[in-house]
Amino acid sequence: MKDGFLKxxxxxxxxxxxDCVYNTQQIxxxxxxxxxxGVKLAVFPExxxxxxxxxxxxxxxxxxQGALTGLQSVLDASKELDVVALVGLPLLVRxxxxNCAAVLCKGQLLGLVPKTYLPNYGEFYEKRQFTPGS
Known part of the structure; x- marks a missing residue:
């Protein structure tokens, strides 16, 4: 951090x-x-x-399951990195x-944030598959 700012x-x-394996490698x-x-906050697409x-x-x-396996690989790779990352994945809960963003840093999963406002028009029909977060 320099002068109170981060990259x-x-x-x-x-x-x-x-192709979760390929995508994980790219991430x-x-x-x-x-x-x-020197990036301290890395944000990836949903x-x-x-x-x-x-x-x-x-x-x-x-x-x-492929997405969860990929997330674990990203967590493992992040253990040695001083960066907070947000990585998007589908997550089945109960x-x-x-549609979630996983927040991670140094090998730790800090939280999962579900998308609240799901589009449902044109080519975007997320409500067909996903539950909105509240």
């Missing part, structure tokens, strides 16, 4: 729809590179672990699916 970055890795690479540049356009694949347990 933040909005990162947009190359993603493949429903970790960008997170490490950003930390190397659904960056799965890709945004998975449609009804979001309802498949295989994709949900039978309801949420």
């Amino acid at each position: 933040a970055a909005a990162l947009s890795p190359a993603l493949r729809v429903a 970790i690479a960008q997170l490490r590179e950003a930390a190397g540049r 659904f960056c672990l799965t890709g945004y356009t998975c449609g009804d694949l979001f309802l498949q347990r295989t994709l949900q 039978g309801k699916l949420y």
Whole structure:
């Protein structure tokens, strides 16, 4: 921190729809590179672990588990990095699916924030698969 400011970055890795392994690798690479540049807050897109356009694949347990496995890999990779990161993923909780941002730092999951206002127009029909946070 310099003069009360911190370096933040909005990162947009190359993603493949429903390819959690590839997406995780891209996220970790960008997170490490950003930390190397002194970034202290790294924000990734929503659904960056799965890709945004998975449609009804979001309802498949295989994709949900792939996102959780990816999140664990990002957590493990972040243990040595001095950066807070927000990473998007679908999360199943008590039978309801949420569009969440995972907040993590130094290998610790600090919190999960569900998206509150879900779009439901045009090509954006998140209410079909997801429950809004409250």
